[in-house]
Amino acid sequence: MSLMFEQTIVRVRAPLVTxxxxxxxxxxxxxxxxxxxxxxxxxxxxxxxxxxxxxxxxTTVTAWHLQTREGVDLDLLETDRVEFDGMTLExxxxxxxxxxxxxxxxxxxxxRLKEVD
Numbered sequence: 781m782s783l784m785f786e787q788t789i790v791r792v793r794a795p796l797v798t799x800x801x802x803x804x805x806x807x808x809x810x811x812x813x814x815x816x817x818x819x820x821x822x823x824x825x826x827x828x829x830x831x832x833x834x835x836x837x838x839t840t841v842t843a844w845h846l847q848t849r850e851g852v853d854l855d856l857l858e859t860d861r862v863e864f865d866g867m868t869l870e871x872x873x874x875x876x877x878x879x880x881x882x883x884x885x886x887x888x889x890x891x892r893l894k895e896v897d
Contacts, residue, residue: 785849788817790863791856806859813863816854820847821864824892844869844893853877853886862893869893 794811796804824843846862848854854875856862862869872892880887 792861840897842895846891848888
């Protein structure tokens, strides 16, 4: 048994709505929240990647890495958010679905997440 995949996240998926100016945007107040157990979330890279922008206000962006165990294809999109350990993280780019070299099915997924403070 691996202790690597013992964390739980909440996948947050917001519906796309049209505002009064006919712009499409995500409605995070009415998002679906689905818990997902058996994943691994770690700070991304060594050293942990972070960026700071102090032009208008203090902002820190920190990267995280999400991975599922072998054989798990998590329903996660680049437009979703992830709640983990008291943080709300945004999916940063496309979700990587790694193929199994023998079956062609998804072996596991990896996603970069970012926390914006």
